[in-house]
Amino acid sequence: MTVLYGLMIGSLLNVCIVRMPLEIGIVWPPSRCNKCEKRIPWYYNIPIFSWLFLRGKCLYCKTPISIRYLIVEILTAILLVPILFVETHWVAVPFMVYMVSGLVISTFVDLEHWIIPDKVTLPGIVIGLLSGFFIPERQILNQIFGLILGGGSFLLIGYVYLKWKNLEGIGGGDIKFLAMGGAFLGTQKILLTIVLSSLIGMVIGLIAMQLSGKGSKTAIPFGPALSVGLYMSYVWGEKIIEWYLDLPRGSYGMIFP
Numbered sequence: 645m646t647v648l649y650g651l652m653i654g655s656l657l658n659v660c661i662v663r664m665p666l667e668i669g670i671v672w673p674p675s676r677c678n679k680c681e682k683r684i685p686w687y688y689n690i691p692i693f694s695w696l697f698l699r700g701k702c703l704y705c706k707t708p709i710s711i712r713y714l715i716v717e718i719l720t721a722i723l724l725v726p727i728l729f730v731e732t733h734w735v736a737v738p739f740m741v742y743m744v745s746g747l748v749i750s751t752f753v754d755l756e757h758w759i760i761p762d763k764v765t766l767p768g769i770v771i772g773l774l775s776g777f778f779i780p781e782r783q784i785l786n787q788i789f790g791l792i793l794g795g796g797s798f799l800l801i802g803y804v805y806l807k808w809k810n811l812e813g814i815g816g817g818d819i820k821f822l823a824m825g826g827a828f829l830g831t832q833k834i835l836l837t838i839v840l841s842s843l844i845g846m847v848i849g850l851i852a853m854q855l856s857g858k859g860s861k862t863a864i865p866f867g868p869a870l871s872v873g874l875y876m877s878y879v880w881g882e883k884i885i886e887w888y889l890d891l892p893r894g895s896y897g898m899i900f901p
């Protein structure tokens with residue numbers, strides 16, 4: 645049942661991914677083929693099955709439909725399930741469904757258009773803070789500081805980068821994304837998110853440099869790394885932080901108390 649809901653949400657996210665960067669409404673107009681613009685009847689709008697049944701082609705004009713639709717539906721269903729294990733209170737579920745959905749949209753929109761939509765992050769900041777009021781085990785102050793820390797640290801890095809190298813290394817979308825993450829998860833986990841995303845981004849960057857042959861001038865969208873970092877931090881954050889604090893303290897304990 646949960647998986648079914650996940651697939652349906654994934655289907656909705658597909659619409660968001662296509663329409664948000666184009667500034668088209670999500671609910672209206674109804675789904676249509678991107679090419680021949682014929683309306684897609686509701687019975688061909690069923691997650692996974694429609695795509696498989698139509699063999700990835702439009703019913704009318706046979707234009708291939710991107711396999712991304714299928715990937716987003718399945719990925720969303722998989723990513724939403726752990727919410728039920730992480731959260732101890734049902735009130736948290738709708739809030740966290742919003743956050744995880746936001747990660748999926750940000751990843752795919754950033755990959756294609758190099759932006760993280762404000763329509764995801766700005767409401768996300770508000771919804772994240774609201775979750776602090778509604779979810780019993782959260783602390784609103786921690787989440788406010790998380791917002792400031794997440795957005796602020798990237799704002800600072802972006803500013804330094806701009807002054808130092810005259811390059812715009814970090815986009816406004818990334819800053820707002822981390823502000824949203826902090827508003828949802830609080831200070832500790834947003835710090836962990838920054839560490840994890842930087843590592844992931846570095847690995848992806850190195851691979852991209854090799855593949856493109858353009859060396860250090862290779863640019864990659866940072867949204868996917870941020871999304872993976874934030875998700876890992878949400879689901880495994882406590883375990884990772886515990887593991888880090890339990891590490892035997894050798895000589896480096898002096899540097900990292």
Ligand SMILES: [Zn+2]
Binds near residue numbers: 682703704706
């Ligand atoms: Zn068509």
